[in-house]
Amino acid sequence: MPRTIIKRFNLERLQILDEQGNCDEELRPPLPNEAVRQLYQWMVAARTFDEKAFKLQREGRLGTYASILGQEAAQVASASALQPSDWMFPSFREPGASLVRGLPLRMILQYWSGDERGSMIPERQNDFPITIPVATQIPIGAGAAWGAKLKGDPIAVLVYMGDGATSKGDFHEGLNLAGVFSLPVVFFCQNNQWAISVPLSRQTAAETLAQKAIAYGFSGIQVDGNDAFAVYKATADALEKARTGHGPTFIEAVTYRIGDHTTADDASRYRSTEQVRQWKAKDPIERLRKYLERQGLWDQAYEQEVTEKAREQVEAAVREEENTPPADPQDIFRYTFRELPVELQEQLAALQNGNGRRPSR
Amino acid sequence: MPRTIIKRFNLERLQILDEQGNCDEELRPPLPNEAVRQLYQWMVAARTFDEKAFKLQREGRLGTYASILGQEAAQVASASALQPSDWMFPSFREPGASLVRGLPLRMILQYWSGDERGSMIPERQNDFPITIPVATQIPIGAGAAWGAKLKGDPIAVLVYMGDGATSKGDFHEGLNLAGVFSLPVVFFCQNNQWAISVPLSRQTAAETLAQKAIAYGFSGIQVDGNDAFAVYKATADALEKARTGHGPTFIEAVTYRIGDHTTADDASRYRSTEQVRQWKAKDPIERLRKYLERQGLWDQAYEQEVTEKAREQVEAAVREEENTPPADPQDIFRYTFRELPVELQEQLAALQNGNGRRPSR
Amino acid sequence: MAKLTLVEAINLALKQEMAGDPRVIVLGEDVGKNGGVFRVTQGLFELFGEHRVIDTPLSESGIVGAAIGMAVYGLRPIAEIQFEGFAYAAMEQLVCHAARIRTRSRGRYECPLVVRMPYGGGIRAPEHHSESNEAYFVHTPGLKVVVPSTPYEAKGLLLSAIRDPDPVIFMEPKRVYRAIREEVPDEEYVIPLGTARVVMAGNDVTLISWGAMLQVALQGARLMGERGVSSEVLDLRTLSPLDMDTIVESIKKTKKAVIVHEAPRSCGFGAELVARINEKALFFLEAPVERVTGFDTAMPLPKLEKHFLPDAPRVVQAISRVMSI
Amino acid sequence: MAKLTLVEAINLALKQEMAGDPRVIVLGEDVGKNGGVFRVTQGLFELFGEHRVIDTPLSESGIVGAAIGMAVYGLRPIAEIQFEGFAYAAMEQLVCHAARIRTRSRGRYECPLVVRMPYGGGIRAPEHHSESNEAYFVHTPGLKVVVPSTPYEAKGLLLSAIRDPDPVIFMEPKRVYRAIREEVPDEEYVIPLGTARVVMAGNDVTLISWGAMLQVALQGARLMGERGVSSEVLDLRTLSPLDMDTIVESIKKTKKAVIVHEAPRSCGFGAELVARINEKALFFLEAPVERVTGFDTAMPLPKLEKHFLPDAPRVVQAISRVMSI
Numbered sequence A, B: 001m002p003r004t005i006i007k008r009f010n011l012e013r014l015q016i017l018d019e020q021g022n023c024d025e026e027l028r029p030p031l032p033n034e035a036v037r038q039l040y041q042w043m044v045a046a047r048t049f050d051e052k053a054f055k056l057q058r059e060g061r062l063g064t065y066a067s068i069l070g071q072e073a074a075q076v077a078s079a080s081a082l083q084p085s086d087w088m089f090p091s092f093r094e095p096g097a098s099l100v101r102g103l104p105l106r107m108i109l110q111y112w113s114g115d116e117r118g119s120m121i122p123e124r125q126n127d128f129p130i131t132i133p134v135a136t137q138i139p140i141g142a143g144a145a146w147g148a149k150l151k152g153d154p155i156a157v158l159v160y161m162g163d164g165a166t167s168k169g170d171f172h173e174g175l176n177l178a179g180v181f182s183l184p185v186v187f188f189c190q191n192n193q194w195a196i197s198v199p200l201s202r203q204t205a206a207e208t209l210a211q212k213a214i215a216y217g218f219s220g221i222q223v224d225g226n227d228a229f230a231v232y233k234a235t236a237d238a239l240e241k242a243r244t245g246h247g248p249t250f251i252e253a254v255t256y257r258i259g260d261h262t263t264a265d266d267a268s269r270y271r272s273t274e275q276v277r278q279w280k281a282k283d284p285i286e287r288l289r290k291y292l293e294r295q296g297l298w299d300q301a302y303e304q305e306v307t308e309k310a311r312e313q314v315e316a317a318v319r320e321e322e323n324t325p326p327a328d329p330q331d332i333f334r335y336t337f338r339e340l341p342v343e344l345q346e347q348l349a350a351l352q353n354g355n356g357r358r359p360s361r
Numbered sequence C, D: 001m002a003k004l005t006l007v008e009a010i011n012l013a014l015k016q017e018m019a020g021d022p023r024v025i026v027l028g029e030d031v032g033k034n035g036g037v038f039r040v041t042q043g044l045f046e047l048f049g050e051h052r053v054i055d056t057p058l059s060e061s062g063i064v065g066a067a068i069g070m071a072v073y074g075l076r077p078i079a080e081i082q083f084e085g086f087a088y089a090a091m092e093q094l095v096c097h098a099a100r101i102r103t104r105s106r107g108r109y110e111c112p113l114v115v116r117m118p119y120g121g122g123i124r125a126p127e128h129h130s131e132s133n134e135a136y137f138v139h140t141p142g143l144k145v146v147v148p149s150t151p152y153e154a155k156g157l158l159l160s161a162i163r164d165p166d167p168v169i170f171m172e173p174k175r176v177y178r179a180i181r182e183e184v185p186d187e188e189y190v191i192p193l194g195t196a197r198v199v200m201a202g203n204d205v206t207l208i209s210w211g212a213m214l215q216v217a218l219q220g221a222r223l224m225g226e227r228g229v230s231s232e233v234l235d236l237r238t239l240s241p242l243d244m245d246t247i248v249e250s251i252k253k254t255k256k257a258v259i260v261h262e263a264p265r266s267c268g269f270g271a272e273l274v275a276r277i278n279e280k281a282l283f284f285l286e287a288p289v290e291r292v293t294g295f296d297t298a299m300p301l302p303k304l305e306k307h308f309l310p311d312a313p314r315v316v317q318a319i320s321r322v323m324s325i
């Protein structure tokens, strides 16, 4: 065998609901109408929350915030495929997923207002707090999946990341471990085309991110990230594959960051409004709305009700957050270790004697 | 396009000289007879050096040493494709490559005897010293290639690594950068099946290492690493591709670590002698010898001459090394910065006042 | 002579050095088109083009590793780590290669590399955007560590750092980025590494600080000045190499010292300062050297960071303690 | 009661704890079939199988990151970094997650993780196989740092470390791995973290050390003993948390102190010790505290390492200096 082809790989892309809201019924996941409506309601709620958070920041009522505008389907549909017993590891741009998981929206606002209590995930919820250092949640998510496998728990772990995260060493080490030990984990990459001002073309020379899975010996698939059905199906299948002991999957959800990177960013400095316009036309919510309408599952009254409910939910969260008493400075120390060592007791004492107005030793 | 295949990848394997020494003349690189003989002589010299170094260590005349037994073709043939103006970044198991590059064998012994002067690469030689932290030389090699590209130097960089190195974040970040910026670099992986006691199957779930290149958007190829012609051709082609501005290549040379990981290791603890036996049958030197013999380029007299020359070269290196006066302890300080800061002058003074027998401040 | 912010002063230094030395390359995340998330590299992309002002993938170890390769190859790369709290991933490259290649190769190779990183708290930034890890770098032999405190200082020190033949960690006090304007000469000027400066002369107590904490030290000094305590305030400028003579000289005069830094206390650079003072001026001390520092806890998110960061009242307290002995 | 080496004592502790607690998992490079490059995990693979004694890919950040995930999920992973000089790549995971997840999640999640790593010089190992970087870890809030000095100590401290609810960096003095044999009880016993021990009682000078340097300190103490100087030798055992009371008590008695560590001097843990002594016992000191340490240079390769590493003669010199005042 002098110069021979020893392996062939095919890369698939999944789309079920196209830009016009046309649906491939063959492929459509068998969701009851109410479940499809639920997806829609979550996506509307996610966007409502996002718009409110953005406004609050502009009004000086919230710290830096990372918008998910345009990524609602990718987040909501993927998270909706999780069981409560599954674990979820977000990056820092998944309020849509956290909302579906049932994290009180108050806490998301709290986190972005600079209050750690926003990361105190409720006991019943198997979610990791937001991770700021890009890609570092990936090996940890793999490790949690490893823990589940070793304990024999029939659960799966869903790890979120962005396109920029795929360039980091921890992406590589996390996925490689998942492959070698066939861990019950699904890596869900929201490829929103940008890492702050760095476009995908500067992130990798590969035409797709999905093909990176080939390096780790497990399957990767690209899905239309603005197609709630495709996202749901790919994620649900991958999670089930994981739960049943068939190993990891990498999903590239192709979507777009319609807004600035965060409220501290100005995207007009580095990208064309034309590109943004094109992607707005692919809006995930509008797409699902059209579908529901065709199915007779949507009308103005329903829309009214959905937006109204979303608005109330979000306003309530804002009120709750803004009425939360300030955090106790002691918290700086309280959670460093389970028990506070002597040297930290001394430092805490210094803090307490009038917020560090007394001996700092 | 519901569920569609959007990309196909083919992975090639190259073998020109098979285990029996049969050659595919179609593919054989157009090397003059003398050049082929030169490859053979280098491989013999490399093995002679390797056996000597191993003996020296056992006699307590050398520190820990990492043998290249069985990997001579992978190292010699790849390095022989380099131009003097090209740069080479070894890992820690490439004495065969360094020999071809003209590094005084004395220095290799010096390094493994625990003397940094063995890493003082001669000015004329564009090689990096041995890198111990696995995979960390990879982004640096990519950076040197980047430097060459920015300066417009028509050269290529060859970066060596092992199969274990492919699991590390720096492998990923280095190859990714090379892909994005289309850098003139060739990544040469000696897949010798083992990372100390960890077999390839524990290093990755991928069937080949070559397919990892797909993740970075440039071509990867697998070659029979015990086939000097395949190694030479793949490397020469890739280097030329790099020099002419067509970007990086990843080469997986499939070979085998016949010896223990290092003289400090005992491979019998974790692998079967049967596997070793099978690979010994694929010996790269014997294979090229058979070929030369068929071509009428080898006979006992020639063998005599080659082994004799190799022995003398190695013995001379040993003498040189063992007659080298010990290093000056001052060297610990001399090269920390170009100019020694005050605090280091004080510490050096302490050292000099009788090797730290005086004030350590 | 224009009044510039620290951001503008660094930007000016970069422009001038890149114009003067074609070997100088800037690389990092968002340093190109976007001009850096703090706009420190603004305009460089337009002036010098994408081959010298390079937007890289999200890859801290790769950025620093590649920059080391460029430096070894003969360029003078300036790598930016977007926030100091993301430098951890680059530690292996910094420790194993940047800091060692000269000594490993016995001088055959050198690494004239600058790694710029905004550091420190007080700007209500998210988690890991407010760290202050100078001690890791000072504890790494082979690295130089520079921390400018004002616009004028920043320009002069950065030029020295870029021209230095060895790797320099250049930590920029992001809290000061736009907080101060001061006259910065258009002309080139360098401030040699390893020389501290006396910012305020005094006789009663020596305040030692660097970077963003210099302003806090000065506030404390002024408050105590009103109470008739004369403080001598030192700005170390470079932590490695360190100008110990200036420190000892001052302490021999004042007999008391207070160190101010925002990094966690244990094994912070303040500890090294106390140790060296102990070695070189112990018997001049009339009081234990005071450390006003961050706590041995994670840097809090914005809502609580003010409790963590040293401030003028804490400096005043510390001065009062050393004086009252 | 058997006389064991440090390697055997750790191995025994691992076996007993794994037998007693099914949540305990060992993972790392070559820890399985091969039993670890130093044989510390020898026999575990056979006893507990490949699911609890896991050979991993070459992936320090991945190993530690995955171990953090296991710990958060409810296991008690013990990750091995083959040599401390390869821990740099795991710094980001250690600092950003292991050390922070409890405080970030306000107690919802904890990270009962042990990271074992052989450290230190003196065994003629290749480059990066002889580092001594405890200071990086001590300067990282949220990590505990334990450094056993003898076989007995190693077993008792490791059991405490494994049972501790927070992440512990467990640094093993590889130079002592086989150098000492001592009686190690078969029974379980724990040595609480944060308690130092007095190894040799004395009145004239306090020697402070940990890990491999304890033997060097003891040699120095004995040599000075022959000259009639009575040294009190402390073994810190854990650097974070630190048992400062034992140190202060001793210094109040001896009025003099010498610290011995092999890490580079600047910002080494010795600096923190001097700083705390300055804060808690300054006016008891009759001489500057001496630091006998490695230099602020790269750790040399074997041929020169003896010039870098503290040895008894240097300790003797330091003691003589503090005594002669």
Ligand SMILES: Cc1ncc(C[n+]2csc(CCOP(=O)(O)OP(=O)(O)O)c2C)c(N)n1
Residues within 6 Å of the ligand: A093, A132, A133, A134, A161, A162, A163, A164, A165, A166, A192, A194, A195, A196, A257, A261, C029, C058, C060, C082, C086
């Ligand atoms: C390790 C690390 N480096 C740099 C940053 C600064 N930073 C925050 S988000 C971001 C871009 C992330 O891009 P991507 O992964 O695509 O996620 P997206 O923002 O698009 O959701 C960068 C560079 C960081 N948070 N962590």
Ligand SMILES: Cc1ncc(C[n+]2csc(CCOP(=O)(O)OP(=O)(O)O)c2C)c(N)n1
Residues within 6 Å of the ligand: B093, B132, B133, B134, B161, B162, B163, B164, B165, B166, B192, B194, B195, B196, B257, B261, D029, D058, D060, D082, D086
């Ligand atoms: C970052 C790092 N981790 C661990 C080690 C210890 N170590 C030295 S060689 C080696 C195995 C390397 O395997 P491979 O890359 O296949 O190279 P080979 O030894 O087979 O030539 C290991 C784990 C190291 N040198 N560097």
Ligand SMILES: [Mg+2]
Residues within 6 Å of the ligand: A162, A163, A164, A190, A191, A192, A193, A194, A195, A196
């Ligand atoms: Mg993105």
Ligand SMILES: [Mg+2]
Residues within 6 Å of the ligand: B162, B163, B164, B190, B191, B192, B193, B194, B195, B196
């Ligand atoms: Mg190998």
